[in-house]
Amino acid sequence: MAAPLEVIVTSDSGSQLWNCTVFDLHSGSSLLSYRGGNSSTRTLVLLNGEHLLSAQLGKNVINMWEIQRKDQLQQKMVCPGLVTCLTASPNGLFLAAGVAEAVYLWEVYTGKLLSVLSRHYQDVTCLKFTDDSSHFVSGGKDNLALVWRLSSVIQLDLSHTPEPRHVLSRHSLPITDLHCGLMGAQARVATASLDQTVKVWELSSGALILSVLFDVEIMSVTFDPCEYFLFCGGSDGNIFQVSLCSQSLSRDKSFQSDNDGNQVFKGHRNLVTCLSVSMDGTLLLSGSHDETVRLWDVQSKQSIRCLAHKGPVTNAIIVAAPANMFLPDSRPAVPLPRFSRHLHAPEGGESGEVCVRLGLYTQEDEQTYLQKADRLKYLMNAVTDKSVFGDGENTKVRVAELEEEVQTLKKVNKDLYDFSSQLLTKPT
Template sequence: MAAPLELVLSTDAAGQVANCSAWDPQTGAALLTYRGGNSSPRGLALLGGQYLLGGQLGKNYINVWELQRKDQLQQKIVCPAPVTCLAAPAGGLYVAAGIAESIYLWEVCTGHLQAILSSHYQDVTCLTFTDDGSHFLSGAKDSLTLVWNLFSVLQAEGSRGPEPRHMWTQHSLPITDVQCGSGGPQSRAVTSSLDQTVKLWDVASGELLLSVLFDVRIMSVTFDPAEYHLFCGGSDGSIFQVDLCEWPVQRDKTFSAEQEKVFRGHRDQVTCLSVSLDGSMLVSGSHDETVCVWDIHSKQCLRTVNHRGPVTNAVIIPAPGNMLRADSKPSFPLPRFSKHFQSAEGCEGSESDGVILRLGKQQGSEETYLQRAEQLHLLLGETEGKNLSGIVEQLRSRTSELEDELNMVRKINKDLFDFSANIITKT
């Protein structure tokens, strides 16, 4: 049998058979299974066509597999809190993870933690990179979507956190999905929310291009490769097709549930959507424990793959060349990922590769005028440092008090937001 051109990677919340399964969308035949735990929603990422990463559902670590060594975990990346979402650019140079209300960014070649972004004040729900890896977008329960310039994040000073390039505030309830089209920094992005709207944005300018209102909450969204249509997964199990080339152009419109623009077959909310490279097939995962493969033109379900629990991830990808070869190995090793920033001196405990040299005065040599002046300067500096030490301790104490107050305010704000969101969604 010829190797498939595309594969579907799918995970479910039960994880009884496998954490992740790879199967042929044309036949539904299972090709590979990756064992160990279960992956969180939006918590699956392919790293450089060499490794598969899955954020463990409800736990504070990320599972890592070599693509061809399906039955053996390469390592577990330990994180400070449960991983809520995961993303990696096409080149596989970085890994971004949503951890509570923060975004952690690692450099793959070294494993060093490059940035911790804390501009959201509720849990991050989704992350995605542009196709060229120059920007990434984050959505959260605080109803905000942020656009980050990767270069600006990496170049930001440690004392000042980087600022997002754009902050989109037009949604009124938690963000459920964020996806980018093609074009790098000139691409378009789409966001979905529990407020029953899907919004289309221009990444370069940050301008809102289109807002579509539905009768149900939208749980997932994606483009077709040509970006002629949006596919939106509803909380009632329906999948809606929105025409982006419809005339006349309207910035705000309400979706009309015409029969030919709706895919019907799921019995519960549609949590994930993906379109094949040629734009002919749509893959959808649902809480009804099934993944469906649809023919987009006819809106017919071609096949259904059953799972043992609510589907958390389902994505169709080009089949990596080494994925089905058991004798192949990754072209680069994966280092241990650090949990903390490197220190100012560039070392972190025993991980430092530097050499410290202690140079002392040789016996019999006389001190020069410059050496005596340097010693006097150091002595004065020590005296001044002793006077400042008390002020430094006071500042540290005050900083600790402010951090405690900030954490308390954040908790109060989160409780109020969750209470309000529950009331709105129930009504």
Template structure:
């Protein structure tokens, strides 16, 4: 069963509906989440960040099980967390802080594994790549950065590198509102939206800007068509724009280059978009409090859901039938012993357990495939996790490393050829100078 989850920035809880029948499921209580603050953790449970006041100096992260409407686990990080993201198996949760820091927790133990300075201003959005080896972040400072978990977990390499990030895209002039990444590993594209009314398409393999699209209004949300021919952009003027990804420059409907159409039924700004995992369904949420399900091909409304209260600012589409399969047998046994289905609260600060002790936990990442089950075994977390990623071989991060090495090799060869040519020219010049000097000396001697 595919379900649609919707939350609001006011305390309207989390609405849950069957995507294909429209039947309302449980309504989860006590949730007022910021934009990008609602996630499903490995389809096992729901998590949301909370900010009671926009100027709050503290916040919380709440967990709900699928079967109960009440909050079951409350966490209180060291600073307010706005965007959240989880890798596909649900072994990690990352949170973006108002300070510009990113926090990374291990789900099953709640341990704070990493915290690093990611941006100069607040982090606004986070997303994992399809194989979970890369994390992409957007910020109020207008930058989009690509983080390799190889680098984040490798302290030695991190100390040697000038920057922890793989790429820092700085093309936007205002706050980044949304970021999505496509499929294709190293050859994937990244699309970012900003309050500067542009969406930018970036090449992950080359680290360059492929396309800049200017919209009539600010874009707050984007969703990629599964075939990646187009992407949809939810605008503050209430329209959903369609932008071409792999065609030549076109201008239609006086909208601008690469915008090939738009459709609308929301009376206020479109704040969030999501794509259904089956069929060709696009789901949109708006400040008008409505959730609309569209047939993306015909652009007709299939069904509508009304959120309980306030504007909708988060939409998720989650497949529920495999949710119990994502928990390993070890974790299920542990949960039964503890009398709970949910993991413990997230740590506020990193603990001081000796890294050489055997108390660490190794998390098997697995990748984006739904058939992979995360396992938890006693070992050294960091070194084993790096090996786990390296053994995947096809990860975007390793492919990107290869591409960068090829590029560095080509640059080195070019520099070598330049130095060789300069040496040859210098050698010719010196020989010529010696010959000219020798001839001049001989002429002087003959003259005398």
């Protein structure tokens, strides 16, 4: 059997035999299971395609597995408090966790705790990185979503307190979930709240683009990869599909099912805790407190598969299957270090060591697109002048060689023409 391209990874709060399970996306068959406790909501993370991480339900511990070693925890990371959410940057360099009202940020390859961001006033409920790892967004029970520029958070001056790039403050009740779209710093961000609204923001400016009001509290939210649709999981078990390409789309609207793409997926009997969409945008995955995970066909709105669990589903995601997930003898390229619990002071670290961190260069003034284009043109011209035009005898010799080659090619072309003419005019 060939390794699947995409897999489903789920966890629930009631299983006694395993923490999380891997299913085949198209057949629904169980492929792997990882042992050791239970995972809390919004904490299941695939790190760099080589490790699986999740926060222990009801404990201040993060469990870590090597992706191919399903039966053995590599290590446990003790945190200062209960981890309410966990995420990793897509480039695999940074790990962020919400602990009470603070966001903790670690450097993966050294295990150093780089920053503790205490800008929320109540517990952090959700964390997500942008696809280019340049920003991350945190949402909390204080009704706020904060946009953080990674380069401003990673700094060596401990006297400087990082500030968020934008404060998104239009919700009136706690934020339950958020999702970052594609396009890096130009992405759109969707936030869901107990105030029965989902809001879409422009990350670069912090401006509100769209606010959709529902009849129920919204517990989960996601985009499809092309951002044609917004999927919102309700507290009543329904999943609402909002079209983002409607001709009549205004900034503030109430959800109504219609023929313009606003539809409802019906099947769950309790609140929908998590949503995920396949890479091609044709399949929607949902997890619910009714102890099931459902796979939906987006076009027909039909549930094509139901995966039963032992308790309320806490996490359900569709991910690209790592190459070594099904190779028991493989090992991670870089093993995980011991993660520090103290800011800029790793346990057992050597005094006087210097750490150069990626991303610090972006703190400088960024060039405009025109400046970058001028710089690129200058470099291209410099290379052309040096390699083609040059100076001295070397250039003259090269020009002579090229002229001789041109004459040779002209002769070959003439011979081919004469030969073709003779063939065409030869009497049959």
